[in-house]
Amino acid sequence: MIFVFLNNKLITLDVILPLLRELHSRAPKTKFEFICFTPATEKSIRENVVLYDVLRELGPLRMLGRRKNGLIALLAHRAGLMASLALIAARLLNPKARLIHFKALNEWPLRALYHLAPTRTLYVESTGIAHTELEKRVDQLNKDRHYPDKIPAAGRLAGFDAGWPPFADPRLKDRPRHVIPPPFRLASWHGHMDRAANRYLGPAFAEFGDVPDRIAVLILSSMDRAPILADPDGFPALFEETLEVLGEAAPELAIAIKPHPATLPRYRAIQKEIVAKRRRLGQRVVITHLHPLLLARRAVFFAGNMFSSTFANAAAMGVPTIEYSNYAAHTLAETGGGSIRPDLVTCFINKDRSELARHVSEFAALNPSRAVGLVERDPQLDALLEALSAGACAPAAENGAAARMNTAATTR
Numbered sequence: 001m002i003f004v005f006l007n008n009k010l011i012t013l014d015v016i017l018p019l020l021r022e023l024h025s026r027a028p029k030t031k032f033e034f035i036c037f038t039p040a041t042e043k044s045i046r047e048n049v050v051l052y053d054v055l056r057e058l059g060p061l062r063m064l065g066r067r068k069n070g071l072i073a074l075l076a077h078r079a080g081l082m083a084s085l086a087l088i089a090a091r092l093l094n095p096k097a098r099l100i101h102f103k104a105l106n107e108w109p110l111r112a113l114y115h116l117a118p119t120r121t122l123y124v125e126s127t128g129i130a131h132t133e134l135e136k137r138v139d140q141l142n143k144d145r146h147y148p149d150k151i152p153a154a155g156r157l158a159g160f161d162a163g164w165p166p167f168a169d170p171r172l173k174d175r176p177r178h179v180i181p182p183p184f185r186l187a188s189w190h191g192h193m194d195r196a197a198n199r200y201l202g203p204a205f206a207e208f209g210d211v212p213d214r215i216a217v218l219i220l221s222s223m224d225r226a227p228i229l230a231d232p233d234g235f236p237a238l239f240e241e242t243l244e245v246l247g248e249a250a251p252e253l254a255i256a257i258k259p260h261p262a263t264l265p266r267y268r269a270i271q272k273e274i275v276a277k278r279r280r281l282g283q284r285v286v287i288t289h290l291h292p293l294l295l296a297r298r299a300v301f302f303a304g305n306m307f308s309s310t311f312a313n314a315a316a317m318g319v320p321t322i323e324y325s326n327y328a329a330h331t332l333a334e335t336g337g338g339s340i341r342p343d344l345v346t347c348f349i350n351k352d353r354s355e356l357a358r359h360v361s362e363f364a365a366l367n368p369s370r371a372v373g374l375v376e377r378d379p380q381l382d383a384l385l386e387a388l389s390a391g392a393c394a395p396a397a398e399n400g401a402a403a404r405m406n407t408a409a410t411t412r
Contacts, residue, residue, distance in 0.1 A: 030388075311345065
């Protein structure tokens, strides 16, 4: 049994699921259980039907967070949580049980599970693309962030970039580590998307009749207040303006709008109002939660009002990307007048409708691309999957690792 503890962001499921699917293809008897901690995370997972269908093939999804407020609900939740953790702890007595997490086990009380199986705990990088220094600096303009300096709960490390900070943490120098290809580069994952495309795209575009051969994909932010914009509350207006320009410059193009999983209800309502308005004007627009790598199979370009990590899926398919935003002067000064992530943004346009229209017209004439440079097999990935399928180390080694971790925690 492998217990997978997800963060409160859909991206952690997105990065781990292709790996676990590959593991299951090599070791079909492996069982999985996925654990999340908020109803919102559970909802976003179920909405992304492509990921959720794969998850259900591998194992159940359990939500251990609170569903109701109030003292009685709090006490009931605490009791239920302790019972759930006790059950997982009991199952960890099986030397083949393993733990996978992205940071959940770094904190107590979940860290107790790690101490029961330290050498069987895999700590995974939470995103398939490394955060650049520019991205981090701009993110600090948006929100002052503080990162805890705790020893990660890691018996083994797996990351998608050699520069992932835990790889350089001297406190983890004796842990086995694997630098593996990002999931959006795995040939097996692309094969799944190829086979599944028509099955999912058909219902998404059912009202238009046949699935369009060519679409534009509009990736939305959560639309929360963003001080890096000239108008911090300007995402809804930017979204509507982008749809208007797409309708004017490429009226024949169907638009697939993908909301951010963390979008609050009030912004979802605004998005629906804007889409309804555009549809009344005859624009072919749908809101969908389909996986961006699947949508990329019919896309001629991706667009967004802020850089999104989902642009990496477009890059994997050779699909151009447009970031149409309205950065504030201090943000432009930090980025040198360009995007936060110029490596994944083909065209950065700052509040210039005519420039956006020009690029939309140019890209709308393209045909969908096919992925190139995919990874069929990788030695580091093979070694990681072999370690996960092999299961536990000897109990003596387990106890010794636990002792070392306890000593390290005491001496800090």
